[in-house]
Amino acid sequence: MKKLVSRRELLGLIAATGASGAVLKASSALDIVPNTRVDIPQIPFANPSNRPSAVILGAGISGLTAAYELSNAGYECVVLEAAPKAGGRCLTVRSGDVIDEVGNPQVCEFDDEPHMYFNAGPARIPSTHRNLLHYCSELGVELEIFVNENKEAYYQDDAMLGGKPIKNTEFTTNARGFMSEIMAKSFNNQELDEPFDEWEAESLLSAIRSFGDLSEGDLYKGSTRSGYLKGGFLDHGVQKDMVAFRELLKSRYMNNALNANEGETGPVLFQPVGGMDNIVKGFVRKLEDKIYYNVMVSSVQLTPDGVDVAYEHDGLKYKLQADYCFNCIPTHLMTGIDNNFPQDYQEAMHYVRRGEAYKSAFQSRERFWEKDDIYGGITWLNQPIQQIWYPSHGVHKKKGVILSAYDFGGGMHFTKLTQEQRLETAIRQGEKVHPDYRQQVEKGITIAWHRMNHMLGCAARWQKNRSGMSHEEERLFHTLRQPAGGRHYTIGDQVTMHSGWQESAILSAHWAIADMVERRMGTSAMPGQRLS
Amino acid sequence: MMRVVIARGVSRTILLPILLLLALFSPALAQQYKAIDTRVQPLSNKICATCHGAYGQGNSVVGAPSLAGMEPWYLRSQLIKFRAAVRGVPSDYIPGYEMRAAVAELSDAEMDEVIAYIETWSPAASEAAITGDTARGAELYGNCVACHGAAGQGAEALKAPGLAGRDDWYLRRQLKLFQSGYRGRHPEDIEGAQMRAAAQLLKSEKDIDDVLAHISTLN
Secondary structure (H helix, E strand, C coil): CCCCCCHHHHHHHHHHCCCHHHHHHHHHHHCCCCCCCCCCCCCCCCCHHHCCEEEEECCEHHHHHHHHHHHHCCCEEEEECCCCCCECCCCEECCCCEECECCCCEECCCCCCCCCCEECCCCCEECCCHHHHHHHHHCCCCEEEECCCCCCCEEECCCCHHHCCEEHHHHHHHHHHHHHHHHHHHHCCHHHHCCCCHHHHHHHHHHHHHHHCCEHHHECCCCHHHCEEECCCCCCCEECCCCCHHHHHCCHHHHCCCCCCCHHHCCCEEEECCCCCHHHHHHHHHHHHHEECCEEEEEEEEECCEEEEEEEECCEEEEEEECEEEECCCHHHHCCCEECCCHHHHHHHHHCEEECCEEEEEEECCCHHHHHCCCCEEEEECCCCCEEEECCCCCCCCCEEEEEEEECCCCHHHHCCCHHHHHHHHHHHHCCCCCCHHHHEEEEEEEEHHHECCCCCEEEECCCCCCCCCHHHHHHHHHHHCCECCCEEECCHHHCCCCCCHHHHHHHHHHHHHHHHHHHHCCCCCCCCCCC | CCEEEEEEECCCCCCCCCECCHHHCCHHHHCCCEECECCCCCCCCCCCHHHHCCCCCCEHHHCECCCCCCCHHHHHHHHHHHHCCCCCCCCCCHHHHHHHHHHCCCCHHHHHHHHHHHCCCCCCCCCCCCCCCHHHHHHHHHHHHHHHCCCCCCEHHHCECCCCCCCHHHHHHHHHHHHHCCCCCCCCCHHHHHHHHHHCCCCCHHHHHHHHHHHHCCC
16 A cells, blocks of 8 residues: 655654754755845836935945945935945955954955955855846856865864864765665664555665665665775776774764755855955946945934934035935944934844854965865864865966855854964964965965954844744844834845845845835835745 | 035044054064054044944943043053053953954054044933932942042042943943953052952942942932
8 A cells, every 4th residue: 555655754764764964955955945036126216306315324235235226216325335445244355455353454465366365255156146146147247156065175073083184075975875874774674664655665765775875785885986095097996995984973074064065055156256346346336426435424313204314534524314224334333323213223233243253364375275186165174263165266276365264153262362373273273184284375364253344243143042033033123124214224134034145135125125115105116025 | 305414524633543563473473464554554444433433422232331521541541451451351351352452552642642532522421221229329339439439520549430421331341340350350450450359349230230320320
């Protein structure tokens, strides 16, 4: 008798064999990975004799998006930016650029060549981030493939294999082999066989065997998928020895080696040719005369029919009155700027915590990773530096820029160190994977987002608890998403459920514009569904 | 319609270049990176404003107290302590550590400039957020009077800053830092050590709330 198995039961079955990695893999295939659609707000073109005005605070990605769309619809726009350049956290560092960290300003000394740059903020564009890709296309920003996972890169963990690095392909091949052996053995049990008819059972079992490259008798005896010890072209390939499963289990990377590159960081990813800030430059080309730099906003006041903004620029004080304000100043800095926002709106701004992400980079004298078959991708280390990224571009050129540390969650470890300590730490930990690292790297730069002038933080943190937003947090979030006084919109990835991505910043601007149009016209401006 | 009004000129003398001295680093490491000399390449903006606000009104979210209304002598003494790493170390209290980094290379002349500039700001009204028993607080405040004055006006001769008009979140935080020994621990912080001892007189959260409630009536 054919008995159908539900999706939950199937996952339960796989989980019952102890293969959590496979469950995660299966979940992301069956479940919904966060997705967006291209939702450009349809803004009725402004009456030229009575153009509505908008002041945009901050030339980050969300502010630029708002200014671009509103300008296209005939609105009168002014963008006020505190820094001497646009982009906010969309920052690409090249030769001669200043890294404006409070108390530790640096100047980048990389060689002055087009491929010698470092994306200090966002560095990858998932193919599902359609709105960002839409602007890349519209603004003429040329893209190339970004390699996130590289099977020839390494995992390194002091707890595993005596700290010796292991190639990604060797780690994952062995982990899958042992796991599928367990799955295959469990699957042959009568009770597990039951829910499936003969064909289904055969199909699943053959998938399990193939998943781990099992040998006769459903045993894992190593696999040439981890690469050959020697030979393989002119001579027979000699298979590498198996790695003891118990060794792999010692490492926390058992938890993410099989799913680190799925969902949003799964293939295909892109990067702009020549640096992420080409997106910023694309917007700026369209908005050149509307952006004012080195502006210090000192007051934002809601009025019955608009928003008044006071600011200082070039030694003079100004006051500007606009119909609308789109504000991507980080909430934790906006709380220090005089304003008359409603109490609950201020409360929400006070609640959000600032992110702590930290990145650093070196110029390398030679592309030493290419001699180790590595072209792009990430080496993971269970060390404070966490990651080493090899460039996806500039293949076979003499030098390259590598990311030498990326701590997204708790970047304060590095932020608290002096510049020399930060770089020395990165070198010492990088040496765990690349023995000649110290001789290869030079001219290090560090970006401690918690201390970058005008920003003082990375991606906004709304949740105190990892398990999700509390009711109170939901309330505060939705308070900040609504326009204060019906005229002032807080925008940026800081008012999305998915901070830290440019797509979120863009969608926040789209949402705010659509809401404004709806309030003006009494009709919906969005082709799709309202997010909230 | 958008209208732009030029209000009035402001002082342009207040540029605060942060100078990093390469000489501090060992030669081998100095070659690893280049610190910027802001005398040659000034930074984009006034360094204090990002945290303390355009007119020194402070920002509790980043732990930056209001500066407007702080006594010049007190500002100077604390800037000197931060610069010399007498305050702002170790790194466990992030706002203090940030402040230390921000002024680490401030010259005496720059310090004069910034203090003179802060003096041009009118003190913003502090908002009392902490509630407590003011009568009990007044009693507890008896321990503070000798140095900080009955009206919380402070006394330069005793190196005791004014408390009236300071934000209560800031006073609470400093009391906690003194109590935990984070502030006033450094051997060169003589006044801090005194205050560290005095802060131990407040035995509970309620003691702190009550005394702060009293101080807020002194504004």
